[in-house]
Amino acid sequence: DTAVSQTPKYLVTQMGNDKSIKCEQNLGHDTMYWYKQDSKKFLKIMFSYNNKELIINETVPNRFSPKSPDKAHLNLHINSLELGDSAVYFCASSQGTGGMNEQFFGPGTRLTVL
Amino acid sequence: KNQVEQSPQSLIILEGKNCTLQCNYTVSPFSNLRWYKQDTGRGPVSLTIMTFSENTKSNGRYTATLDADTKQSSLHITASQLSDSASYICVVNKGGSYIPTFGRGTSLIVHP
Numbered sequence: 001d002t003a004v005s006q007t008p009k010y011l012v013t014q015m016g017n018d019k020s021i022k023c024e025q026n027l028g029h030d031t032m033y034w035y036k037q038d039s040k041k042f043l044k045i046m047f048s049y050n051n052k053e054l055i056i057n058e059t060v061p062n063r064f065s066p067k068s069p070d071k072a073h074l075n076l077h078i079n080s081l082e083l084g085d086s087a088v089y090f091c092a093s094s095q096g097t098g099g100m101n102e103q104f105f106g107p108g109t110r111l112t113v114l
Numbered sequence: 115k116n117q118v119e120q121s122p123q124s125l126i127i128l129e130g131k132n133c134t135l136q137c138n139y140t141v142s143p144f145s146n147l148r149w150y151k152q153d154t155g156r157g158p159v160s161l162t163i164m165t166f167s168e169n170t171k172s173n174g175r176y177t178a179t180l181d182a183d184t185k186q187s188s189l190h191i192t193a194s195q196l197s198d199s200a201s202y203i204c205v206v207n208k209g210g211s212y213i214p215t216f217g218r219g220t221s222l223i224v225h226p
Contacts, residue, residue: 004157041201043158043216056212090157099146099207099214100165105157 003027004106006091012112013081020077021109023091029104031055031097032074034066035090037108043090049074050097078111086113117141118206120217128225131194135220137187137204145209149178149189152201152219161189161202194224 004025013019025032033056034046048056049068063079074091088108094101118139127133139147146165150158162173164180164187171178175198177190191198204217 040218041152041221042218043203045213045216048212058213092157097212099148099205100163102148102160102163105159108155108157 004091004093004104006089006106006109008109009107010110010112012114014114015081015083017081018077018079019081019111020075021089021091021111023074023076023106025072025091025093025104025106027093027095027104029093029095030071031094031101032068032071033092033094033103034074034076035092035105037088037090039087047074047076048097055097081111081113083113086111118204118215118217120202120204120220122220123218124221124223126223126225127194129194129196133191133194133222135189135191135202135204135222137189137206137217139185139187139204139206139215139217141185141206141208141215143209144182144185145207145211147180147187148205148207148214149176149187150203150205152203154200158203191222196224196226198222199224 031050033048047066052068065077068074091106092103094103121136148163149161152158162178175192180187201219203219
């Protein structure tokens with residue numbers, strides 16, 4: 001059973017398009033996250049939701065809009081895609097907020113903007 | 115500025131050998147430090163978490179150490195296996211903050 005799943009795994013699109021990445025967790029966690037990992041493998045947190053409420057928004061362009069319809073889902077919509085958006089996006093979840101709570105990561109979505 | 119620095123950036127060792135990865139941080143106030151293993155094409159997986167009062171913690175062949183005074187941590191891998199080839203990421207959490215600070219990782223390659 002997949003704990004944290006993301007779709008799609010690969011996404012190739014043209015500059016200027018709008019795209020969405022979906023994330024679901026079946027761990028019963030109340031907190032979910034989106035991370036961006038650049039070409040140098042550096043992971044950076046983008047957003048975090050706790051019980052469907054936004055608690056972290058790390059200076060991400062407003063072209064990125066997360067949506068959490070319920071505690072088990074956190075989707076990421078990206079408008080007007082740019083070349084610099086090319087990266088691997090990871091979804092994660094944890095029970096509770098704060099660093100003591102282990103985060104479980106999804107397999108990642110590799111986004112390529114042409 | 116809160117930072118996490120990892121060294122070396124990359125490391126190549128022969129199967130069966132031991133190795134040690136380093137993590138130095140300036141994050142303050144310190145809450146805890148976690149080591150993740152990230153296999154190629156997959157998400158990170160937690161190996162161990164260290165709190166202020168812990169000096170050493172083991173998880174199988176992985177042993178993490180923490181010196182909170184010098185703000186240094188290490189991850190020692192014993193009797194390396196091919197499956198240890200991965201990126202190892204050090205993450206430090208600041209007290210009172212939800213936002214983790216990530217290191218850039220050490221890429222480990224284990225050759226047969």
